[in-house]
Amino acid sequence: METSHWSTSRLLSTAARLNENRDNERLRSIGVTHSGVTILKVLATVGTMSQVKLARTVRVQAQTVGKALERLEARELVTRVKSDTDRRVTFVTLTDAGRLLLEEVQQGEHFTFGGEDFSEADLRAALVGVINAARDGLLASGASEQDLAATA
Known part of the structure; x- marks a missing residue:
């Protein structure tokens, strides 16, 4: 691929696409998605938070984050617990297995x-x-x- 005559914009967009493809391939091999890793990173940084606040933090719809959390919870990477005071609120917590997987991702x-x-x-x-x-x-x-x- 001859890139010496490409504009900076084209170089950046191509680098972004190639990086995303590389990341997707690597993440697929360990069974997580970009959205899953983003959620794990937020929880590792911020700690336990409500599902609604998590959705706002990662800038996606609550329904979208809910689907990602189902996959993460099935792999025991996060736990979800209903609030004792308001059953409409669900709190999400990163598990030890989630921390280990996040460390593996970050090492790569x-x-x-x-x-x-x-x-x-x-x-x-x-x-x-x-x-x-x-x-x-x-x-x-x-x-x-x-x-x-x-x-x-």
């Missing part, structure tokens, strides 16, 4: 560029820098925060 989050290894954190930091620089340039040229929010 390394990238090789030109023979050098970078952690996902390194790549994310570089991408955040690119995004912030592009955003700042657009704002300086007259774009509004609303215009930029619509593209995020």
